[in-house]
Amino acid sequence: MRGADGTMSVEGDKRRRPPRSTAHELERYGALFAARTGRMRSSAMRDLLVITERPEVISLAGGLPDTTLFEPELLRSLLADVASSSAAQALQYGPTEGLEAVKECIVELMAAEGMPVATDEVIVTTGGQQAIDLVCKTLLDPGDIVIAEGPTYPGAVPAFCAYEAELIQIEMDSDGMQIDLLEQTLDALASDGRRPKFIYTIPTFQNPAGVSMSLPRRRRLVDLARERELLVLEDNPYSMLRYEGDPLPTLRSLEVPRGSRDGGDFVIYTGTMSKILSPGIRVGWVVAPRPVLAKINLGKQAADLCSSSLTQYFVASYFANTDWRDYIDLVRDRYRRRRDAMLDALATYLPAEASWTHPGGGLFIWVTLPEYIDTTDLLARALRENVAFVPGEAAFDDGRGHSSMRLNFSSSSEERIREGVLRIGKIINEQVALYRSLTGDRVPDRPQDVAVDDASMAAVVSLRQRAERPRKRSHEL
Amino acid sequence: MTRVAVLKGGRSLERRVSLSSGARVEDALERLGHDVVAIDVGADLLDRLRDASCEIAFIALHGPGGEDGTVQELLEVLEIPYTGSGVGACARCSDKVTAKHVLRDAGLPTPDWVAFSEAALRELGAGNALGAIAQRLEFPLVVKPASHGSSLGIKFARSAADIPAALVAALSYDHKVLLERHVEGRELAISVLERPGGEPEALPIVEAIPREQDFYDFAARYDIGRTTFQCPAQLDAPLAARPQEIALAAYAVLGCYGFARVDMILAHDGEPQILELNPIPGLTETSLLPQAADAAGVDFDELVERIVESARVRSLQTR
Numbered sequence: 001m002r003g004a005d006g007t008m009s010v011e012g013d014k015r016r017r018p019p020r021s022t023a024h025e026l027e028r029y030g031a032l033f034a035a036r037t038g039r040m041r042s043s044a045m046r047d048l049l050v051i052t053e054r055p056e057v058i059s060l061a062g063g064l065p066d067t068t069l070f071e072p073e074l075l076r077s078l079l080a081d082v083a084s085s086s087a088a089q090a091l092q093y094g095p096t097e098g099l100e101a102v103k104e105c106i107v108e109l110m111a112a113e114g115m116p117v118a119t120d121e122v123i124v125t126t127g128g129q130q131a132i133d134l135v136c137k138t139l140l141d142p143g144d145i146v147i148a149e150g151p152t153y154p155g156a157v158p159a160f161c162a163y164e165a166e167l168i169q170i171e172m173d174s175d176g177m178q179i180d181l182l183e184q185t186l187d188a189l190a191s192d193g194r195r196p197k198f199i200y201t202i203p204t205f206q207n208p209a210g211v212s213m214s215l216p217r218r219r220r221l222v223d224l225a226r227e228r229e230l231l232v233l234e235d236n237p238y239s240m241l242r243y244e245g246d247p248l249p250t251l252r253s254l255e256v257p258r259g260s261r262d263g264g265d266f267v268i269y270t271g272t273m274s275k276i277l278s279p280g281i282r283v284g285w286v287v288a289p290r291p292v293l294a295k296i297n298l299g300k301q302a303a304d305l306c307s308s309s310l311t312q313y314f315v316a317s318y319f320a321n322t323d324w325r326d327y328i329d330l331v332r333d334r335y336r337r338r339r340d341a342m343l344d345a346l347a348t349y350l351p352a353e354a355s356w357t358h359p360g361g362g363l364f365i366w367v368t369l370p371e372y373i374d375t376t377d378l379l380a381r382a383l384r385e386n387v388a389f390v391p392g393e394a395a396f397d398d399g400r401g402h403s404s405m406r407l408n409f410s411s412s413s414e415e416r417i418r419e420g421v422l423r424i425g426k427i428i429n430e431q432v433a434l435y436r437s438l439t440g441d442r443v444p445d446r447p448q449d450v451a452v453d454d455a456s457m458a459a460v461v462s463l464r465q466r467a468e469r470p471r472k473r474s475h476e477l
Numbered sequence: 478m479t480r481v482a483v484l485k486g487g488r489s490l491e492r493r494v495s496l497s498s499g500a501r502v503e504d505a506l507e508r509l510g511h512d513v514v515a516i517d518v519g520a521d522l523l524d525r526l527r528d529a530s531c532e533i534a535f536i537a538l539h540g541p542g543g544e545d546g547t548v549q550e551l552l553e554v555l556e557i558p559y560t561g562s563g564v565g566a567c568a569r570c571s572d573k574v575t576a577k578h579v580l581r582d583a584g585l586p587t588p589d590w591v592a593f594s595e596a597a598l599r600e601l602g603a604g605n606a607l608g609a610i611a612q613r614l615e616f617p618l619v620v621k622p623a624s625h626g627s628s629l630g631i632k633f634a635r636s637a638a639d640i641p642a643a644l645v646a647a648l649s650y651d652h653k654v655l656l657e658r659h660v661e662g663r664e665l666a667i668s669v670l671e672r673p674g675g676e677p678e679a680l681p682i683v684e685a686i687p688r689e690q691d692f693y694d695f696a697a698r699y700d701i702g703r704t705t706f707q708c709p710a711q712l713d714a715p716l717a718a719r720p721q722e723i724a725l726a727a728y729a730v731l732g733c734y735g736f737a738r739v740d741m742i743l744a745h746d747g748e749p750q751i752l753e754l755n756p757i758p759g760l761t762e763t764s765l766l767p768q769a770a771d772a773a774g775v776d777f778d779e780l781v782e783r784i785v786e787s788a789r790v791r792s793l794q795t796r
Contacts, residue, residue, distance in 0.1 A: 048490055048629075050492050050493045051488060051490065051492055054488065371642075372641060372642035372645060373642075373645060374642070374645075374646050376629075377629070377630055377645075377646040377647075377649040377650070378649060380490055380629060380630065380649050380650055381649035381650070383490070431645050431648075431649075434595075434598065434599065434644070434645055434648065435641050435642070435645050437598070437599060437602075437604055438598065438604040438607065438640070438641035438644060438645075439604075439641050440604075440605075
């Protein structure tokens with residue numbers, strides 16, 4: 001061990017860069033930051049989710065598709081195809097609006113969901129996330145109002161905040177956004193001389209709630225948009241991941257009649273390859289009324305000139321050489337089984353005080369606990385048991401959601417889903433019992449047994465009906 | 478040149494802050510010409526420490542495991558000199574209840590409190606006594622997990638009705654919780670740093686000023702941009718002397734070494750009340766100890782060097 005003679009001078013020669021003064025750093029950057037960065041928040045919850053990266057943690061927190069289903073051999077042959085047929089172009093910049101061949105794939109996908117569209121109405125984006133960002137960039141000035149569902153996609157909240165929008169969230173129930181509440185909100189705003197710049201919605205298999213907007217509400221929303229000349233941003237990443245029931249028409253297809261070649265007037269539509277092919281390729285798209293599309297194009301030029309040519313060539317090769325429906329069938333089958341495993345586990349392990357949604361598709365189940373349980377604190381406790389979820393507060397910008405959580409079922413095996421829900425359920429049961437003992441309530445006898453019975457009914461009765469049962473299995477979101 | 482292992486990360490809830498502290502310390506150590514080995518603390522820590530064959534371990538861990546004496550104990554066994562407080566001081570500081578007992582026994586001011594274990598609440602029916610306890614302490618109360626230095630799990634209870642949910646939240650973090658009388662006043666953080674030569678000095682006071690009115694919202698404090706930190710705090714000379722004296726006394730009575738941060742409330746009556754001691758406060762760009770050191774003319778590299786030097790001095794003394 002070295003002795004006391006080993007002291008280093010602070011002014012030693014080996015210093016590579018000058019030390020920076022802490023106070024100065026803070027002041028210097030503080031003065032340079034744009035005002036909007038003040039709305040970009042860090043949170044305790046985000047710190048907690050850092051721990052979910054550890055391999056021993058069963059993470060029901062992410063929204064990851066299961067990419068292990070994609071055959072490595074197919075990836076190899078498609079990339080070989082790109083290399084042999086279009087190496088130079090795949091390594092080159094491309095048009096801002098995207099490769100024509102990819103736009104043709106998108107036209108095919110949208111046609112399959114009853115949405116006729118021309119290739120010049122489409123802009124390829126770097127994932128659906130960029131579409132949200134570009135729509136915000138195009139439409140929002142500081143202080144503008146955006147309306148969204150409550151809860152909404154947690155990844156959209158930072159986008160709205162970064163453009164200093166005021167976010168108003170409309171409560172949902174098992175039929176999606178409550179349009180009568182939306183109308184009341186619009187009326188209240190109008191009496192103040194204000195109106196939202198756009199209404200953001202995920203009508204089908206919503207993230208995080210897992211519910212879909214009913215057909216009458218879809219019609220009403222499109223009518224409202226037309227009557228009041230409001231833009232609606234329809235985010236539709238999940239509709240092809242349907243595990244039961246019949247497809248519902250998208251808002252865009254309700255606005256633009258079948259066979260029409262006119263672009264819509266009030267619906268901006270965004271889709272993505274992330275859930276039906278791969279999120280790693282970062283290919284999404286946006287379809288919008290032409291004047292809006294022109295501004296989005298300018299915004300995209302500034303953002304990244306164009307999306308990756310390499311992955312766009314990959315997408316074109318994929319659609320040319322395979323039937324894209326096959327892979328969707330494959331993932332749909334796997335996710336359906338995982339969803340069922342999670343619903344079973346919730347019914348088995350969660351106490352009577354909990355309620356949750358029954359998603360007909362998508363990636364998420366939204367669980368609501370008694371209001372005395374804060375899910376951010378619950379996450380801290382759950383991490384001690386190596387299991388994670390997204391606390392509900394992430395899906396709100398107004399402090400709501402503290403007793404809810406989002407569970408993802410697409411990225412874990414059925415076994416791990418069961419184990420994860422078991423661990424979460426055990427903690428919730430302990431906390432419910434503790435709360436009851438603190439407030440003097442009687443602890444019910446083995447609530448789990450009753451829950452199993454209810455689970456068998458979960459698939460056949462609607463959320464509304466189940467909500468009326470004595471053991472409340474679902475809830476108003 | 479000294480071979481220094483920087484211990485960071487770990488699996489505590491403060492992992493992110495710790496990674497950030499650690500990275501900054503590594504940069505400083507390299508600038509100072511030391512040989513640096515970074516270790517993200519996990520189950521293989523023992524092997525990694527043996528492989529590193531370091532002369533000193535710089536502990537940049539926050540929260541349970543790193544700050545509660547666990548890692549320090551292991552380093553004692555391995556006979557590797559380490560930075561900061563020893564096992565006993567870490568154990569005392571990281572349990573807020575123990576720390577408050579030590580402070581009170583030494584006649585130092587800390588707000589009134591009552592502590593409970595989860596077992597007492599569940600098995601002894603201590604929950605029935607909550608009403609009486611709350612009345613004695615008076616509302617609003619702050620309900621806290623006994624461990625953890627961050628704002629996680631800390632809730633205000635404005636009335637008796639808030640207490641059960643606050644206890645459920647706090648017990649998510651620890652088996653022991655405390656209900657503490659809320660003292661209104663200015664929030665001060667006083668960092669203590671060992672002088673080269675071995676005398677601890679109190680650094681300039683940092684004051685945390687919430688930007689929004691709702692100071693019951695602990696989450697607000699956590700969000701950068703929602704709290705302003707002023708250093709040095711604007712306090713008249715006589716008012717500033719007392720918190721610094723008390724911080725030094727608390728540092729001494731808890732047996733801290735090297736550096737620490739003492740958080741207190743300067744009550745409206747002018748009397749400081751100690752809330753807690755952090756034996757390994759954050760060392761990130763926005764952390765309070767580096768800010769306070771900077772205000773005292775000690776830049777980050779010098780701060781790191783002084784911490785390393787104090788570890789070396791201690792290892793010589795105990796040899």
